[in-house]
Amino acid sequence: xxxxxxxxxxxxxxxxxxxxxxxxxxxxxxxxxxxxxxxxxxxxxxxxxxxxxxxxxxxxxxxxxxxxxxxxxxxxxxxxxxxxxxxxxxxxxxxxxxxxxxxxxxxxxxxxxxxxxxxxxxxxxxxxxxxxxxxxxxxxxxxxxxxxxxxxxxxxxxxxxxxxxxxxxxxxxxxxxxxxxxxxxxxxxxxxxxxxxxxxxxxxxxxxxxxxxxxxxxxxxxxxxxxxxxxxxxxxxxxxxxxxxxxxxxxxxxxxxxxxxxxxxxxxxxxxxxxxxxxxxxxxxxxxxxxxxxxxxxxxxxxxxxxxxxxxxxxxxxxxxxxxxxxxxxxxxxxxxxxxxxxxxxxxxxxxxxxxxxxxxxxxxxxxxxxxxxxxxxxxxxxxxxxxxxxxxxxxxxxxxxxxxxx
Amino acid sequence: xxxxxxxxxxxxxxxxxxxxxxxxxxxxxxxxxxxxxxxxxxxxxxxxxxxxxxxxxxxxxxxxxxxxxxxxxxxxxxxxxxxxxxxxxxxxxxxxxxxxxxxxxxxxxxxxxxxxxxxxxxxxxxxxxxxxxxxxxxxxxxxxxxxxxxxxxxxxxxxxxxxxxxxxxxxxxxxxxxxxxxxxxxxxxxxxxxxxxxxxxxxxxxxxxxxxxxxxxxxxxxxxxxxxxxxxxxxxxxxxxxxxxxxxxxxxxxxxxxxxxxxxxxxxxxxxxxxxxxxxxxxxxxxxxxxxxxxxxxxxxxxxxxxxxxxxxxxxxxxxxxxxxxxxxxxxxxxxxxxxxxxxxxxxxxxxxxxxxxxxxxxxxxxxxxxxxxxxxxxxxxxxxxxxxxxxxxxxxxxxxxxxxxx
Numbered sequence: 001x002x003x004x005x006x007x008x009x010x011x012x013x014x015x016x017x018x019x020x021x022x023x024x025x026x027x028x029x030x031x032x033x034x035x036x037x038x039x040x041x042x043x044x045x046x047x048x049x050x051x052x053x054x055x056x057x058x059x060x061x062x063x064x065x066x067x068x069x070x071x072x073x074x075x076x077x078x079x080x081x082x083x084x085x086x087x088x089x090x091x092x093x094x095x096x097x098x099x100x101x102x103x104x105x106x107x108x109x110x111x112x113x114x115x116x117x118x119x120x121x122x123x124x125x126x127x128x129x130x131x132x133x134x135x136x137x138x139x140x141x142x143x144x145x146x147x148x149x150x151x152x153x154x155x156x157x158x159x160x161x162x163x164x165x166x167x168x169x170x171x172x173x174x175x176x177x178x179x180x181x182x183x184x185x186x187x188x189x190x191x192x193x194x195x196x197x198x199x200x201x202x203x204x205x206x207x208x209x210x211x212x213x214x215x216x217x218x219x220x221x222x223x224x225x226x227x228x229x230x231x232x233x234x235x236x237x238x239x240x241x242x243x244x245x246x247x248x249x250x251x252x253x254x255x256x257x258x259x260x261x262x263x264x265x266x267x268x269x270x271x272x273x274x275x276x277x278x279x280x281x282x283x284x285x286x287x288x289x290x291x292x293x294x295x296x297x298x299x300x301x302x303x304x305x306x307x308x309x310x311x312x313x314x315x316x317x318x319x320x321x322x323x324x325x326x327x328x329x330x331x332x333x334x335x336x337x338x339x340x341x342x343x344x345x346x347x348x349x350x351x352x353x354x355x356x357x358x359x360x361x362x363x364x365x366x367x368x369x370x371x372x373x374x375x376x377x378x379x380x381x382x383x384x385x386x387x388x389x390x391x392x393x394x395x396x397x398x399x400x401x402x403x404x405x406x407x
Numbered sequence: 408x409x410x411x412x413x414x415x416x417x418x419x420x421x422x423x424x425x426x427x428x429x430x431x432x433x434x435x436x437x438x439x440x441x442x443x444x445x446x447x448x449x450x451x452x453x454x455x456x457x458x459x460x461x462x463x464x465x466x467x468x469x470x471x472x473x474x475x476x477x478x479x480x481x482x483x484x485x486x487x488x489x490x491x492x493x494x495x496x497x498x499x500x501x502x503x504x505x506x507x508x509x510x511x512x513x514x515x516x517x518x519x520x521x522x523x524x525x526x527x528x529x530x531x532x533x534x535x536x537x538x539x540x541x542x543x544x545x546x547x548x549x550x551x552x553x554x555x556x557x558x559x560x561x562x563x564x565x566x567x568x569x570x571x572x573x574x575x576x577x578x579x580x581x582x583x584x585x586x587x588x589x590x591x592x593x594x595x596x597x598x599x600x601x602x603x604x605x606x607x608x609x610x611x612x613x614x615x616x617x618x619x620x621x622x623x624x625x626x627x628x629x630x631x632x633x634x635x636x637x638x639x640x641x642x643x644x645x646x647x648x649x650x651x652x653x654x655x656x657x658x659x660x661x662x663x664x665x666x667x668x669x670x671x672x673x674x675x676x677x678x679x680x681x682x683x684x685x686x687x688x689x690x691x692x693x694x695x696x697x698x699x700x701x702x703x704x705x706x707x708x709x710x711x712x713x714x715x716x717x718x719x720x721x722x723x724x725x726x727x728x729x730x731x732x733x734x735x736x737x738x739x740x741x742x743x744x745x746x747x748x749x750x751x752x753x754x755x756x757x758x759x760x761x762x763x764x765x766x767x768x769x770x771x772x773x774x775x776x777x778x779x780x781x782x783x784x785x786x787x788x789x790x791x792x793x794x795x796x797x798x799x800x801x802x803x804x805x806x807x808x809x810x811x812x813x814x
Binding site: 007033105127138 | 411412413414415416418437440442443446447448449450451453454472474475476477478479480481482483499500502503504505506507508512514521525526528529530534535538540545547549550551552561562
């Protein structure tokens with residue numbers, strides 16, 4: 001991408017009500033634009049970053065046999081009434097609206113009910129099981145307060161996976177596969193070192209669920225951990241009976257702030273029972289489908305990564321999810337000419353800063369944008385037939401032969 | 408994809424209120440699922456088809472210098488009040504909702520206002536122009552009646568492109584590029600032969616806009632054409648002064664039913680003026696940005712293609728957008744073994760019907776699903792080391808050497 005041909009532009013300031021550093025940088029660097037509190041547009045750079053995260057998630061889920069589909073935002077009340085999640089008393093983050101032809105509708109904050117209802121068409125027999133269906137879909141949650149930039153919003157992109165199994169045993173097998181897939185996902189997006197699978201509340205249907213929590217000072221949650229025993233607990237399960245179960249005392253646990261980046265949940269019959277999702281088993285008996293759900297807030301993950309790695313100069317993207325790999329600057333007539341040549345054939349990996357601007361301004365933008373590698377070609381570097389190559393994360397700079405840059 | 412591992416299943420019937428043949432087939436073949444009138448989930452096969460159409464559109468728009476971004480569904484009133492499109496009297500298809508923290512919001516039925524407002528941050532100088540920004544985004548329209556399956560819905564996927572130019576001349580240049588890109592898009596999705604660029608009403612700001620209309624008996628529009636003079640007019644512009652302008656009489660025009668599959672529109676200052684999107688020109692004078700907008704209803708296009716090519720046996724997808732290219736059936740032990748081998752390495756192109764079902768049932772599904780090529784391997788074909796290869800569109804069948812099938 002050439003910066004002269006793009007609508008991105010770095011800004012001097014972000015809206016004053018943004019308190020999260022990531023939000024300030026994401027806005028100033030032209031990744032997102034704030035429509036209102038908790039509602040953000042994704043500009044070209046932001047959308048590319050988001051798509052890179054989506055691609056990693058999609059690859060890992062497809063690899064364990066999941067299928068992608070896409071449900072709707074508009075929801076009719078009936079399936080949600082069956083599970084008692086339609087009323088604003090039960091679920092207080094609904095956005096509701098009205099059909100002009102009459103009747104109340106909601107904007108889906110999650111999709112357990114509609115997908116359970118949908119599967120009644122596709123699951124009748126044990127031969128139809130298991131089903132593992134996921135989507136990347138916009139969720140709407142009418143949060144009283146939206147904060148932390150794109151980490152907690154009213155409209156956000158979520159990957160939600162739902163599993164439909166014949167029994168608990170086959171559910172558990174798949175649940176473990178998702179655990180492993182999630183670990184690979186966090187590894188690949190760059191959060192592997194600082195993300196822990198924690199025990200969280202399982203609600204009234206399961207003993208525990210699991211969350212994936214990334215350690216970060218601005219996280220909304222507190223997690224408790226013991227490294228030697230490899231135990232990580234959410235605050236909500238820090239109860240005497242749970243500590244007993246894990247053979248650990250409160251004193252043996254350290255605490256830290258963390259942000260939830262995913263959760264996996266054994267639903268058992270929580271939705272399949274009220275929504276009457278049954279199947280005929282091998283022995284001809286009718287059984288209720290055993291369900292699980294598995295979420296990753298994709299835009300939230302992007303916000304957590306932005307927050308986690310930023311420094312005082314701006315964003316720092318892990319290479320796998322960066323919108324572009326290289327930020328290219330040519331200095332002087334020969335430098336610019338060589339940069340043009342380097343750009344050719346690599347348009348999809350490079351932001352070429354071809355603007356008529358001072359090098360210092362370009363370097364500052366390269367840092368604010370958080371592009372992993374900066375390449376500078378100037379008369380000075382060309383004298384040795386080299387380019388200056390700078391790693392955004394480490395600040396390390398070296399000279400590399402021009403013809404070896406992309407190797 | 409193996410059919411035993413997928414949640415797709417062909418159904419004997421579709422909801423009784425579906426009148427469009429395409430809707431009946433799309434539901435029965437497992438491409439979409441009806442949530443309610445005008446609201447459809449996209450199942451794995453449907454989502455793949457939709458994604459194929461998106462990819463073609465994306466490639467053609469990127470090729471003429473457009474950038475992809477993604478705006479939000481939730482809308483605050485202010486930008487829409489400025490253009491007088493917020494009130495339900497002015498725009499009668501709004502879905503409106505309320506923030507729990509107070510204040511009315513709407514669900515975007517289109518995005519001229521928010522993108523014009525957004526560009527105030529990114530366009531200040533002639534150096535910032537032009538900007539060509541598009542998105543694939545879910546639109547919400549509170550239609551009193553939803554009909555024709557996925558051709559006219561209340562929640563649908565739209566590609567909307569907006570252009571921001573310094574003056575009419577540079578706008579016109581880009582407008583012509585979009586015309587050409589649209590022609591390539593309709594060609595590539597399989598509608599090239601039957602889609603015409605028509606003159607449509609330009610509203611109060613431009614003389615004409617253009618629509619792309621696909622000739623189809625169930626189309627909601629009537630278009631008027633003269634092949635010799637290469638003139639195609641929408642009904643709404645069939646006025647004496649327009650006929651005069653085109654040097655044609657009413658008698659010289661034939662009429663036919665058609666479905667709108669795209670539109671391009673010179674907006675001039677319709678939104679940039681009330682929303683105050685200005686730039687400083689080379690001569691330091693302040694000017695208003697000259698705008699255009701360009702839409703393609705992506706899910707609608709999929710519906711029109713489904714409708715256009717279906718026959719009495721089911722859907723017929725053009726090869727470029729089909730969810731899979733081949734439908735593979737093995738008959739008998741050796742046939743199934745060979746089919747397994749053929750499947751390997753081509754999982755992304757093939758629906759392998761590995762179900763324990765009669766060949767006739769599989770053939771019927773292959774036809775209902777509309778997969779371009781059916782491959783059958785049986786003892787009979789294997790005796791000649793061949794497979795039976797059937798073209799869904801023409802019905803033509805031939806025997807092909809096993810090792811040349813994918814060539």
